[in-house]
Amino acid sequence: MRLASQALLLGLGLGLGLGWPCCGAAALASAAAAASLPALDGAMRAWRDHHEPRLGVEHDYGPFVFVREDGVVDGLSIDMLRLLQARTGLRLRPLPAQPLSALLAAARRHELDLLSSLRPTPERALFLDFTQPYVSVPAVLVGRAGDAPRPLSALAGRPVAVGQGYAVEAVMRQRHPQVQWQAVPDDLVALQGVVAGRYSAAVLDAASMAFIVRRHGLQGLALQSQVGFDYTLSFAVRRDWPQLTMLLNAGIQSLSQAERQAVLARWLPAADPVPARAPTLTRLALGLLLLAVLLALLPSWRRWRAGPRA
Numbered sequence: 489m490r491l492a493s494q495a496l497l498l499g500l501g502l503g504l505g506l507g508w509p510c511c512g513a514a515a516l517a518s519a520a521a522a523a524s525l526p527a528l529d530g531a532m533r534a535w536r537d538h539h540e541p542r543l544g545v546e547h548d549y550g551p552f553v554f555v556r557e558d559g560v561v562d563g564l565s566i567d568m569l570r571l572l573q574a575r576t577g578l579r580l581r582p583l584p585a586q587p588l589s590a591l592l593a594a595a596r597r598h599e600l601d602l603l604s605s606l607r608p609t610p611e612r613a614l615f616l617d618f619t620q621p622y623v624s625v626p627a628v629l630v631g632r633a634g635d636a637p638r639p640l641s642a643l644a645g646r647p648v649a650v651g652q653g654y655a656v657e658a659v660m661r662q663r664h665p666q667v668q669w670q671a672v673p674d675d676l677v678a679l680q681g682v683v684a685g686r687y688s689a690a691v692l693d694a695a696s697m698a699f700i701v702r703r704h705g706l707q708g709l710a711l712q713s714q715v716g717f718d719y720t721l722s723f724a725v726r727r728d729w730p731q732l733t734m735l736l737n738a739g740i741q742s743l744s745q746a747e748r749q750a751v752l753a754r755w756l757p758a759a760d761p762v763p764a765r766a767p768t769l770t771r772l773a774l775g776l777l778l779l780a781v782l783l784a785l786l787p788s789w790r791r792w793r794a795g796p797r798a
Contacts, residue, residue: 526575526742528735535731540579541601543569544594547585548674551699551755552605552623552721555585564755565604565721568622571747572739587673589653598726606724607655616724619736623752624720627656629712630697631689632682637712640664646688649678656717660691663716676700683708693719695756 528536545553545561553563561582573580583600594600596615608618629640629648640648644666650657652671661669670687672678678690679700689712701709725733 526738528576528738532731532735532738536576536578536735539729539732540581541725541729541732542599543580543582543602543604544591544600545582545585545604546588546591546674548676549588549605549696550703551695561585563605564623564751565723567751567754569604569723571743571751572736575742576735576739578735578739587653588651589673592653595724595726601726601729602732603724605721607719607721608724609655609658611658612655612724615727617727617730617733618722618724619733620740621720621722622740622748624718625693625695625756627691627715627717627719628694628697629689629691629715630679630682630709631712632685633708633710635710635712637710639713640667640689640691640715643667643688647686649681649687649690651675651678651692655719656691656693656715659717660715676704679706679709691715695719 545555545566547555549563551563552565553561556562569580572578580602583594586594591600591603592612595603603616606612606616606618608616629638631638640660641664643664645668647668647670649670649672650660651674657669657671660667670681672681675690675692675696678687678692679697681687682690683706694711697711700706723736725736
């Protein structure tokens with residue numbers, strides 16, 4: 489088991505191209521890893537051996553999934569998926585990265601079979617099934633440096649950016665209809681708009697905020713408050729493929745705590761996640777990121793399948 493874990497974890501540093509050749513079971517699974525495969529019945533193995541699910545990934549949802557400057561897809565969810573592939577023998581066919589709204593539309597049309605880094609919502613549950621969640625981080629309100637900390641209720645009539653089609657968008661619109669919500673393609677656009685003064689603030693998850701500030705060197709931002717919403721992420725599967733959901737859940741349940749923590753530590757390190765030149769974000773961002781918890785064995789995960797908590 490120790491050798492299997494080491495073999496799997498060593499593979500996490502490898503890049504992931506859009507062709508994703510390294511994601512095949514043959515490339516990832518060593519003899520030691522194969523020895524630790526979860527128990528799968530004959531029907532499950534037969535389904536796995538005759539299907540190569542099409543994977544849809546977001547272009548810019550770091551640190552969970554994103555395309556690096558060299559064109560390689562990377563992120564916490566990708567590392568987790570690599571582990572699950574090595575553990576279960578699942579083969580995947582990655583599709584070109586797209587915005588979330590395009591991915592969801594493609595999933596409705598059965599043009600892809602699997603999405604990463606997705607939170608269940610009632611609308612999505614109409615055409616997608618969800619695995620056990622594997623990570624959770626809080627959503628936060630981010631404004632400009634120098635502004636006094638304030639809750640969303642203090643931004644009535646002001647423009648606030650939120651990711652278009654993100655799970656948090658519908659919840660925030662319902663809870664705070666007085667805010668002038670501005671749907672944007674991704675969290676980077678949201679934060680850049682705050683810096684430029686186009687938006688009074690932005691709502692996004694704490695891990696993405698820290699990742700974007702660090703990667704793009706954004707300055708002049710300040711974390712305002714939490715918004716009472718958690719991004720608890722799962723893999724999403726087309727509803728007519730329950731076998732794929734069961735296969736992924738078997739892989740999640742077979743992972744050791746050490747394996748799950750290794751993935752978490754790489755992308756949500758217990759260290760200052762933002763540059764020293766952004767002190768207004770540092771202390772609060774670090775505290776919020778430390779709230780992130782792997783939920784691979786969450787006892788109540790089935791309650792999620794009906795939709796998000798209000």
